[in-house]
Amino acid sequence: MNPGFRVRARSVFLSAGFFYIFAGTAVTLHVKDHQALGIAKLRALNRYMPALAELAASNRSATDMDVDYARSAAFYYRKVTDYLPQNPNGYFMLGYCLARQGNDAQAVRAFAKSAELNPAYFWAHYNLGVTRLRQGQLDEAEDAFRAALKTDPGTTVKVIFASKVFQQLLPEIRDPQAVILPGLKGGYQDCQRWIAVIGRLKALAQKELPPDFYNQLRPVIF
Known part of the structure; x- marks a missing residue:
């Protein structure tokens, strides 16, 4: 060479x-x-962090959040998504706060992003379905509920206890296990119920939901 x-x-x-x-x-x-x-x-x-006790108490509550509080909570979680754009749970909580304000269009986008980033998390699909159903988007709502039913409950529980976003809320709940596990079981049952409701609405070619439905169609954290 x-x-x-x-x-x-x-x-x-x-x-x-x-x-x-x-x-x-x-x-x-x-x-x-x-x-x-x-x-x-x-x-x-x-x-920017809001009083988390009030946020945790709103989970499965029959009443809406105070408007000013909901706005401050949404502002906080929007900052979380700005700073951590790949964190699905930040988008999930943003969607929850927006939906509790009645801002369903933006809530849909936030829940959809959460489900995209973590398709294994049950509540992202469930809340996306609830929010789309509130908008009368029957096909899209059914797709979201069916996606929720395909998730593994154990994975969702792991996400809740491992996520720093959710860890902020857990201390505000007296007995997380007593809330999370029954809530998740009820969520799967609700998915099946709402799919059946959507089927009936489609059969009637009815896009507008009866007013009393809206009292049941509420997003939940866990």
Whole structure:
């Protein structure tokens, strides 16, 4: 082999090696900087955090949230999605707060994003179905309820207890296990019930829901 070629080849390999080391270091520093920025943003979120006791109490409540409170809670979770755009549970809670305000169009988008990011989470599909049904979107609501029924309950329970978003709320519930497990069981039953209701509405070619339906069609956290 030509000695000159060996020298040039070694130079190329050394240059390539240096490039990969440099690139790897740059990526590592970028990731660390991104993580540090994320932590700083999360700390800033504490300034916007609403009173979580009231938010937790609204779960499965028969009454709507106070309008001002619902607005502040939605503002907080919108910040969560801004700072953590890949966190499905931030979108889920944003959708919940928007739906409790009656802002169903935006709630649908938030629940849909949550279900897209974590299709294994039951309540994202369920609330998407409830909110679409409130808008009279029967086919889309049925699709969401059927997607919810395909999820594994155990995975949903794991998500609730592992998520930092939900961990904020759990201390505000006296006995989370007594709320979460029966609520989840009831949610699966409600999915089947609403699918049957949708079937009857389609048979009647009825898009408008009777007023008393809206008292039952409420989003829930868990």
